[in-house]
Amino acid sequence: DAKTTQPPSMDCAEGRAANLPCNHSTISGNEYVYWYRQIHSQGPQYIIHGLKNNETNEMASLIITEDRKSSTLILPHATLRDTAVYYCIVSRTYAGNMLTFGGGTRLMVKP
Amino acid sequence: DAGVTQSPTHLIKTRGQQVTLRCSPKSGHDTVSWYQQALGQGPQFIFQYYEEEERQRGNFPDRFSGHQYPNYSSELNVNALLLGDSALYLCASSGDNKETQYFGPGTRLLVL
Numbered sequence: 251d252a253k254t255t256q257p258p259s260m261d262c263a264e265g266r267a268a269n270l271p272c273n274h275s276t277i278s279g280n281e282y283v284y285w286y287r288q289i290h291s292q293g294p295q296y297i298i299h300g301l302k303n304n305e306t307n308e309m310a311s312l313i314i315t316e317d318r319k320s321s322t323l324i325l326p327h328a329t330l331r332d333t334a335v336y337y338c339i340v341s342r343t344y345a346g347n348m349l350t351f352g353g354g355t356r357l358m359v360k361p
Numbered sequence: 362d363a364g365v366t367q368s369p370t371h372l373i374k375t376r377g378q379q380v381t382l383r384c385s386p387k388s389g390h391d392t393v394s395w396y397q398q399a400l401g402q403g404p405q406f407i408f409q410y411y412e413e414e415e416r417q418r419g420n421f422p423d424r425f426s427g428h429q430y431p432n433y434s435s436e437l438n439v440n441a442l443l444l445g446d447s448a449l450y451l452c453a454s455s456g457d458n459k460e461t462q463y464f465g466p467g468t469r470l471l472v473l
Contacts, residue, residue, distance in 0.1 A: 286464075293365075293451050293464035294404065337403060348394065348417055349453075349462060351403030 254338045259356040262332075268325040270355050272338030275319040281342050283314060284349065285323045287334040294337065294351075297323065328359045363388065365454050365465035373471045374442050382437040382468045386454030393435040394462060395427060396451040404451055410435050439470075447472045 255273040262268040274283065282301050286294040298305055298312045300321075305312045311324040325332055337354040341347050366385045374380050386393050392411045396404035406419035410429035429435045433454075439446055449469050453462040 284461075291449075291469075293453075293466045296461050296463060299461065348406040348409060348419065349396075349404070350406065351396075354403060 253350075254340055254352050256336075256338050256352065256355045258353060259358070261358050261360055262325075262328045264330060264359055264361050265327055268328040268332065268357060268359070270323040270325075270336050270338075270357065271320065272323070273320045274338070274340045277318050277340050281340045283312065283318075283321050284339040284341060285310070285312065286337045286339065286349075286351075287332075288337070288354070289331075289334045297336075328357075330359050330361065333357060333359045365390075365452055365463055367450075367452050367465040367468050369468060370466070371469045371471075373473065375473050376442055376444060378442050378472075379438065379440045380442060380470060382439075382450050382452075382470070384435045384437070384452030384454075384465060386433050386435070386452075387456070387463050390454035390456040390463070391433050392455045393429060393433065394453045394455075395435070395437045396453065396464075397421070398449040398451060398467070400448070407437070442472045444472050446470065 282299050284299040285297040288294045298310050300312045314321045335354040335356050337351050339349050365387050368383045394409040395407040398404040407421050408418040409416050413429045424440045426438045449467045451467045452465045455462045
C-alpha cells in the first residue's frame with residue numbers, strides 16, 4: 251500500500267472549517283483513500299473514503315486531487331469534540347486488505 | 362445494532378503469562394482484524410480472520426495467535442508475555458463489501 255504524509259499537528263477554531271491535508275504521491279489506481287480518527291483512548295472511528303471523486307457524508311467531505319496524489323479532509327464546522335488524531339490511509343479494498351496507520355495529524359479544536 | 366465489542370476492557374498480566382482477548386464483530390460482518398497500538402503510535406496490523414482461517418498476517422511473532430468461531434467472533438492469544446506487549450489491542454470488523462473496517466473500543470493490556 252502507498253505511504254501517506256500528514257502534518258503532525260494542526261489547530262482550528264471552534265465553528266470554523268478544519269482542513270486536514272494528506273499527501274499520497276505513490277498511490278496506485280486500485281487504492282482508496284480512507285480517513286479515520288481516534289479520540290483519546292478510544293478505537294479509531296471511520297470517517298469517509300473515496301477512490302477519485304469527491305465524497306461527502308454527515309461527518310465530513312473528502313476532496314481528492316485530479317492526479318490523486320493528495321487529498322483534504324474537511325470538517326465543515328469543527329467542534330471541541332472533533333479534537334482527535336486523524337489518520338489518512340491508502341489501501342486497496344478487497345477481502346484481505348489491512349490498514350497501515352501512520353502517525354496521523356493531531357487536530358486541536360480551540361474555543 | 363451493537364457495533365464491535367471487545368472484552369475485557371482492561372487487563373493486567375505479568376511477564377511470561379498468557380492472555381486471551383475477545384472480539385464480537387458488528388452484526389452482519391464476517392471478517393475480523395486485530396491491531397496493536399503502543400502508546401503514542403498508530404495501530405499496527407497483527408492478522409485478519411475470515412471463514413475461520415487466518416488470511417493475512419502482519420510482522421508479529423508466533424506468540425501471537427488467533428481464532429475465529431462459526432459465529433464470526435474472534436480471539437487473540439498472546440503467549441509468553443513481554444513488557445513490550447503492553448498496548449491497546451483493537452479489533453476491527455468488515456462485511457460483504459469489505460470497503461470499510463469498523464473498530465471496537467479496544468482492550469488495554471498492561472504487562473508487569
